[in-house]
Amino acid sequence: MTRSADQEYITTAIGKKYRVEKSSDFEYVTTAIGEECFLFGVDVFAHEWTDTRKCIRVHDPLYGQPYTMNVYEITVDGSVHRFAAGEFSNNVWGFWLPTNRARPDGHDSARIPPDESNASHAKEQEEMEPRELIRPAEISKRTLQMMDESIRNLNAGKVSAPIDPSES
Incomplete structure (x- = not known):
């Protein structure tokens, strides 16, 4: 690790030099298990x-x-989106987004505004009967806590809604 003019750098085991950004410029948004995580609408x-x-x-x-x-x-669709990510453990990923994500048009760059064609679909989903969630025996308490954190971030508007591939 080196410092140069108030800037900190890390050199990896294979010799790549990375500049350390201010962690306060990023906020935690979600933990993903496996290789599926929806940010920026994708x-x-x-x-x-x-x-x-x-x-x-x-x-x-x-x-x-x-x-x-x-x-x-x-x-994504010609727009560049920045995020920080890494694995906490095998296939358990943490994601952070820049705290200042506002675009010039006023939209949050982590959320792609829904187009008009999705408005009718959203209304259909609201009319569906709520489902009762039952805790499966094979999911750990830690996994459930991470899922709860992801749902809180979704409800707070920090990430976009997941895309249902069965709708294609």
Whole structure:
């Protein structure tokens, strides 16, 4: 680790140099289990991630363990979106978004506004009967806590709604 003019750098085991960004410029949004996570209106795992050669230092939101997460960019419909991500453990990913995500048009860059064709579908979903959720025996308490955190972030508008592939 080196410092140069108030800027901190980390050199990886394979010799890549990453600039450490201010962690306060990013906020935790969700934990994904497996390779599916919906941000910016799309599954980020279905897009090519561009490594910005920058990273942030964060703490696991559940256990407080420190991590260094790389900052990536993806392109969605011609717009570049930035996020930080990394694995807490095998196939358990944490995602952070920049705290200042406002675009010039006033929309949150992490949320793609729904188009008119989705408005009627949303109304249909509201009219459906609520389903009772039953805790499966094979899901751990930690997984359920991460899922609850993801739902809180969705309800707070920090991430976009998941896309149902069965609707295609």
